[in-house]
Amino acid sequence: MKKRQEGRVLLLLLIALGALFAPASPASAHAALIGSNPAPGSTIGDSPTEITITFSEHVSVVEGKVIVLAPDGKKISGPPSVTGDVLHIPVRKAAKPLGTYLVSYRVISADTHPVGGAVTFSVGAPSATPPQASDTTTHRSVALATPVWHFLGYAGLVLSVGPALFLALLWPRTRSRRGAVRLVRGGLGLIAVATLGAFWTQAPASSGAALWDVSPVELGQVAASSFGATLIARLAVLGLIAALITPVLRGTAPRGLKVAMLMLAAGGLVTWPLTGHPSVAPLAPAIVASDMVHLAAMSIWLGGLATLSVFLLRGTHPRVLGVILPAWSRWAALSVVWLIAGGTVQAVVQIGRLDLLWSTSYGKLLLAKIIILGGTLLVASYARRLVRRAQVPSASAGRLRWTVGAEVLATAVVIGLSAVLVQVNPARTTPVDQGAVRNQGVSGTLAGKLYTLQFNIFPVELGDDNTVHAFLYTAAGAPLPAEQWTITSRLLGHDDLQPVSQPMLGLRPKNHAAGAITFPFPGTYQVKFTIRTTELDEDTVTTTIKVPAT
Numbered sequence: 001m002k003k004r005q006e007g008r009v010l011l012l013l014l015i016a017l018g019a020l021f022a023p024a025s026p027a028s029a030h031a032a033l034i035g036s037n038p039a040p041g042s043t044i045g046d047s048p049t050e051i052t053i054t055f056s057e058h059v060s061v062v063e064g065k066v067i068v069l070a071p072d073g074k075k076i077s078g079p080p081s082v083t084g085d086v087l088h089i090p091v092r093k094a095a096k097p098l099g100t101y102l103v104s105y106r107v108i109s110a111d112t113h114p115v116g117g118a119v120t121f122s123v124g125a126p127s128a129t130p131p132q133a134s135d136t137t138t139h140r141s142v143a144l145a146t147p148v149w150h151f152l153g154y155a156g157l158v159l160s161v162g163p164a165l166f167l168a169l170l171w172p173r174t175r176s177r178r179g180a181v182r183l184v185r186g187g188l189g190l191i192a193v194a195t196l197g198a199f200w201t202q203a204p205a206s207s208g209a210a211l212w213d214v215s216p217v218e219l220g221q222v223a224a225s226s227f228g229a230t231l232i233a234r235l236a237v238l239g240l241i242a243a244l245i246t247p248v249l250r251g252t253a254p255r256g257l258k259v260a261m262l263m264l265a266a267g268g269l270v271t272w273p274l275t276g277h278p279s280v281a282p283l284a285p286a287i288v289a290s291d292m293v294h295l296a297a298m299s300i301w302l303g304g305l306a307t308l309s310v311f312l313l314r315g316t317h318p319r320v321l322g323v324i325l326p327a328w329s330r331w332a333a334l335s336v337v338w339l340i341a342g343g344t345v346q347a348v349v350q351i352g353r354l355d356l357l358w359s360t361s362y363g364k365l366l367l368a369k370i371i372i373l374g375g376t377l378l379v380a381s382y383a384r385r386l387v388r389r390a391q392v393p394s395a396s397a398g399r400l401r402w403t404v405g406a407e408v409l410a411t412a413v414v415i416g417l418s419a420v421l422v423q424v425n426p427a428r429t430t431p432v433d434q435g436a437v438r439n440q441g442v443s444g445t446l447a448g449k450l451y452t453l454q455f456n457i458f459p460v461e462l463g464d465d466n467t468v469h470a471f472l473y474t475a476a477g478a479p480l481p482a483e484q485w486t487i488t489s490r491l492l493g494h495d496d497l498q499p500v501s502q503p504m505l506g507l508r509p510k511n512h513a514a515g516a517i518t519f520p521f522p523g524t525y526q527v528k529f530t531i532r533t534t535e536l537d538e539d540t541v542t543t544t545i546k547v548p549a550t
Contacts, residue, residue: 032056038121041441041458043469047097053087058110062206065106071099071127099127112227114206125454125471126443141211153194159187162303167249172320199231234271294342301335446541464518472511481510484532492524522549
């Protein structure tokens, strides 16, 4: 019978685990690139001695993952440093300085999530074949493992906190404690496994490698980080709780020990918000506190429901239930109030604007969580009415078991959604993400009868703020001076719009010219470069450029 009861708990966990993969979306980036010097996609005259990259929040460097490659593919960067939200990368002059440079980075954002990306710029002229960036994305195995550890950690809280409170304060003398004690210890074990898993996963998340590709050096770097120190503190608190909890589970703990356990539990709970979004949110102390309240209320409510469903509702005398259930009902009502209060505070801060509730991934996941939770509260309200009936008659007891089981299942799915939600950028960061710098621009090489042209157009967006740089070479690759440069653009598919031609300004060296181009409407543009190299020699080369709507 006990094995069957524990099997039900495992079944609920597996069903909720499926909720992790329903959204099927890997973790989003958290620190956004908002600027760099030199600018992404730009062309400058001389090679820089330092490159700076500015992010939307404070970052820390992942050792060995910030490099600058010269046009010939050789590494020219020195040890990087960080000042707040600015990454500084010293660079030496390349042996062949002309061409496209690649800046590849991987950093840890302030909310402990690793992010990676790349920026390119050119000196003199873009390269025909720029150096290629290594993969800066998160490996699929890491993207899948991360929400699983979150889910197991939340499940561990539920399976340890709720049953432990029942065992300490409400457990009937006539019922065996063995199954519930095993559930609590299993919950503590789940928290330990989830914490160790998160610690391990942070190493490949930082390096961009697969989940199994981890070195001792990388684990040492995780341990030295604030993220690793917080998880180590959680494990230490967990060890103390496991060592001291036996009298609590037996119902014989003195008052002093109960107070000590509550303090340890609070210390353990605070490690969750300190390794996620709340730690860097506006009004961070208030958001951290509200997240702690939210987690504690969830653990008490869902853990208590699981304890009732699996161990007490079946086989306990109705008169005993008549004493236990009203007390539990008051606990549950108080937990729900604090659950909603803590969640509301976080939602208001992390959403920012009402329209972001339905226009962002974070908002949509939160809406799904709210809808399921609302349905659960309706079921809980019905269960509360059943409890208020005198002595919980046998007919009501059967319906109560079903309502409690439905609450457990629904709230377990909510935990699964929460495990995904903490991996998605808060909706409040959407304006920052939309304003983040992308490595925009178009570069290319066009071969004509008289010359080879290398060009760069940046940033390729609607309006007249688009800069064009062009460089002229002979077929052998030598610089070729030009006497006149003209650029012409025409929106394809709109015969009513006439081509727009404008001159480009010749610069030194004389094979270089700069100008501007206007894209008044989104669509595909035909762009022509007409260049006269002598009084008699002139040629035109053509390309197409796609201009997005935004």
